[in-house]
Amino acid sequence: MWYFFSPDIIYGEDALDFLENITGKKCYIITDRTIKELGYLKVLTDKLEKLGKTFDIFNEVQPDPREELVLRVKHLCNSYAPDLIIALGGGSVIDTAKVIWAMYEYPQYGIDDLHIFNRDLYDLGKKAKFIAIPTTSGTGADVTYDAVISRYNNGVWQKLIQAHRGLVPSYAILDPIFPIGMPPNLTLDTGMDIIAHAIESLIANGKNEFSNALATKAIELSLKYLPIAYKNGKNKEARDHLHQAATMAGLAFGNANLHIGHTTGHCLGAVFTVPHGKCVGIMLKYATQYCLNNPDKDDLSVEIYAKLAKQLGWAKWEDDNKKAANLVIEKLRELYREVGFPEKIQDLGISNGDLEKNLDTLVNLCFQDASGSMSPRLPSKADFENIYRYAYEGKDIDF
Amino acid sequence: MKILTKEWLDAFGKAINDNPAYSEAASWWEGNMLCVIEPSGPLDREVRFFLGLYHGECTGVKLVEEGEEVDVEFTLSGPYDNWVKIAKKELDTIQGVMSGKLRLVGNMAKLMRATRAAQEIVNSLQNVETEFL
Ligand SMILES: [Fe+2]
Numbered sequence: 149m150w151y152f153f154s155p156d157i158i159y160g161e162d163a164l165d166f167l168e169n170i171t172g173k174k175c176y177i178i179t180d181r182t183i184k185e186l187g188y189l190k191v192l193t194d195k196l197e198k199l200g201k202t203f204d205i206f207n208e209v210q211p212d213p214r215e216e217l218v219l220r221v222k223h224l225c226n227s228y229a230p231d232l233i234i235a236l237g238g239g240s241v242i243d244t245a246k247v248i249w250a251m252y253e254y255p256q257y258g259i260d261d262l263h264i265f266n267r268d269l270y271d272l273g274k275k276a277k278f279i280a281i282p283t284t285s286g287t288g289a290d291v292t293y294d295a296v297i298s299r300y301n302n303g304v305w306q307k308l309i310q311a312h313r314g315l316v317p318s319y320a321i322l323d324p325i326f327p328i329g330m331p332p333n334l335t336l337d338t339g340m341d342i343i344a345h346a347i348e349s350l351i352a353n354g355k356n357e358f359s360n361a362l363a364t365k366a367i368e369l370s371l372k373y374l375p376i377a378y379k380n381g382k383n384k385e386a387r388d389h390l391h392q393a394a395t396m397a398g399l400a401f402g403n404a405n406l407h408i409g410h411t412t413g414h415c416l417g418a419v420f421t422v423p424h425g426k427c428v429g430i431m432l433k434y435a436t437q438y439c440l441n442n443p444d445k446d447d448l449s450v451e452i453y454a455k456l457a458k459q460l461g462w463a464k465w466e467d468d469n470k471k472a473a474n475l476v477i478e479k480l481r482e483l484y485r486e487v488g489f490p491e492k493i494q495d496l497g498i499s500n501g502d503l504e505k506n507l508d509t510l511v512n513l514c515f516q517d518a519s520g521s522m523s524p525r526l527p528s529k530a531d532f533e534n535i536y537r538y539a540y541e542g543k544d545i546d547f
Numbered sequence: 548m549k550i551l552t553k554e555w556l557d558a559f560g561k562a563i564n565d566n567p568a569y570s571e572a573a574s575w576w577e578g579n580m581l582c583v584i585e586p587s588g589p590l591d592r593e594v595r596f597f598l599g600l601y602h603g604e605c606t607g608v609k610l611v612e613e614g615e616e617v618d619v620e621f622t623l624s625g626p627y628d629n630w631v632k633i634a635k636k637e638l639d640t641i642q643g644v645m646s647g648k649l650r651l652v653g654n655m656a657k658l659m660r661a662t663r664a665a666q667e668i669v670n671s672l673q674n675v676e677t678e679f680l
Contacts, residue, residue, distance in 0.1 A: 150646070263655045264645050308656050311645075353639055515572045521641065521662035526670075529571040 152358040152403050153313045155280070155291055159322035159392050161384070164192070164281070166321060168199050172231030172277060175203040178221065178245040179236040183207070188283055188326055192236055204228045209237065212307075213244045215259055215299045222251045234279045235317075236326075239287035242280045243295035246315045249278040259297055262310040269314035280317040283326035285377075285391045286338025286425060288345060288398015290320035309518060316402075322395055324388040332378050336487055339374035339390060340429025342366060343483075344409050345397035347432060347476065350456065351439055351449045352405040352522045359404035360452075362396040368460055369393035371483060378487050407523035408514075409435035412535060415513040419506050420498055430490055433480045434535050435523075437545035440473055442525040449473070449524050477544075492542030503540050507533055549678045550634075551584065551594045553610055560598070560608035562671040569671055570603035573664035577601055578620035578657065581611065587626030589680035598668075621653035631679055634672055640665045 158166040175196055183189050184207045196203050206221050225233065225248050233252065235245030251257045253272050262269065272278070280290035294311035330338070346366040349359055370393040376386035412435060413428035439449045453476045454469035462479060463472035484491050493503065511532040514520050520527075527535060531547070538545050548555040563569050577600075584594045597617050599606035611617055629648040632638035641662045643649040651658060658665075 260655075265647070265650060265655075306656065309659050311659075354642060512575065515663050516575065516660040518641075518659045518662045521639075521666045526568070526663065526666065528568055 153316045154399055155317045155320045157320045163321050163323040164195050167195060173201050174230045175201050175232045175234050176225045176228050176230035177203055177205045177234045179207045179241055180209040181207055183237050183283055186329055209241045209244050211240050212298050213240050215297055218244055218247050218297055221248050225252050226255055230276050233276050236281045238284045239289040242289035246295040252276060264312050269312040272314045273318055277318040279319045281321045284330055284338050285327045285394040286341040288394055291395055291398040292402035322391045324391050327391050328387045336378050337423050337425030341425040342370045342394045342397045344428040344432040345401040348406045348409050349401040349404040351452050351524050352407045354404040359400040363400035366393045366396035375486050405522040406519045411514050411517040411520040414517055415510045419510055422496055433477060434539040434545050438535055439525050447524050493540040548676055556596055556608045558675045560605045562674045563605035563668055566667060566671040569667035572667045574603040576661055576664055581617055581619040581622045583624035584630050585626045588628045590627035623649055623651050625649035633669060640669055
């Protein structure tokens with residue numbers, strides 16, 4: 149038995165109008181200040197008013213939401229007693245709302261109760277349905293089943309990954325009216341995150357036919373539309389398709405997992421404080437090359453990426469698999485150059501000395517990153533070090 | 548070696564220590580584990596074994612007698628058939644836990660940081676000649 153979890157998805161221009169069809173009058177909106185300042189919150193509240201729904205708002209979510217904040221919102225939400233919980237924002241907002249939704253259904257719960265063995269969580273949504281409205285195209289948090297919450301423990305901030313398939317939102321509303329306002333650099337970084345999610349998920353150890361289909365389409369759409377949306381953020385067609393691609397890639401990796409591109413990217417970002425999309429966008433090429441070089445003859449990575457290249461028309465069906473699979477790397481190179489995305493760690497302004505000084509910490513973190521074990525090829529300590537060194541220099545992985 | 552015998556378990560502990568990838572991946576790990584193999588398929592009684600795990604090393608293994616108490620940080624339980632799938636690498640340990648095929652008692656946040664280490668324990672088992680029931 150295996151499974152594929154997904155919310156109901158409403159997408160395209162005016163997708164927000166679908167709120168009309170969702171029963172429930174009292175809405176609890178979870179968002180952040182930026183969303184309010186950008187006027188997006190008003191877009192939503194105007195719509196709700198028009199539909200005769202009432203609402204209360206919490207707009208103080210911070211990036212990397214902390215446990216105390218979440219517990220404060222839990223209290224506010226529970227006192228308001230909504231019929232609908234609506235998250236309007238990026239990954240941090242949606243993650244916060246997932247946790248609030250679960251703790252609204254089960255007020256006796258704390259963060260630690262939201263774990264994968266808690267069967268009650270399959271039964272969420274009796275008190276309120278949960279609607280995720282992403283305002284950026286990238287994280288896929290609107291369709292994934294985990295929430296990352298920070299806790300201060302023994303003098304350090306610990307990131308708790310609370311994961312349960314019941315935390316998948318009831319609805320994801322993908323209205324391009326929100327991402328259309330994303331500035332070019334954010335579009336690029338989050339767009340690279342989409343591509344990393346889709347490409348990594350294809351060979352991650354939870355890969356399945358559902359996730360593969362969505363990853364393939366997400367790659368096709370994001371390679372086509374990311375450069376357009378980056379250069380002309382107002383292009384509606386590009387924004388709409390990139391928004392859909394983000395959710396498809398979210399469904400793909402949410403059900404199939406990610407692996408060492410995200411592992412090495414997460415750790416790089418944590419140590420050098422670099423945005424997520426930038427890090428995983430850079431590391432993706434090196435992680436993919438490392439997997440394509442897998443000496444294990446039973447590994448299917450070459451076959452899978454060759455098939456992708458053939459399906460998307462980059463290679464002919466009769467082409468040699470190794471050659472076709474390498475076109476994935478070539479496509480990434482073309483994209484990096486077209487949009488001016490950094491191709492190596494050095495381009496982030498990190499000195500070689502700083503990288504070497506932090507290499508031990510980076511590799512230790514890699515070994516403790518959950519996605520690290522989902523790779524078809526598991527790097528040793530020396531491999532992790534060399535992946536970073538090669539990625540620093542921009543050298544193709546030859547081991 | 549017949550699975551779940553003392554001889555097999557000793558070989559398992561030795562295989563963990565002979566696997567450099569485990570010591571690299573688990574250099575930070577502190578936490579002993581109890582594995583509970585519940586009757587299913589050809590196994591007609593419950594078998595429990597202890598794995599001492601500290602800083603990338605397997606510090607000891609032991610079959611735990613019925614009624615015997617052991618002090619562990621994590622307990623992983625499930626039916627024999629599911630354990631066999633893990634041992635044969637047909638099922639990933641963490642996926643097994645995530646899908647409820649195995650149950651874990653212990654600190655989940657800590658376990659989520661040890662997915663690679665868990666995988667290397669299973670990889671070590673590949674080097675033990677195992678005769679299944
Ligand atoms: Fe990501």
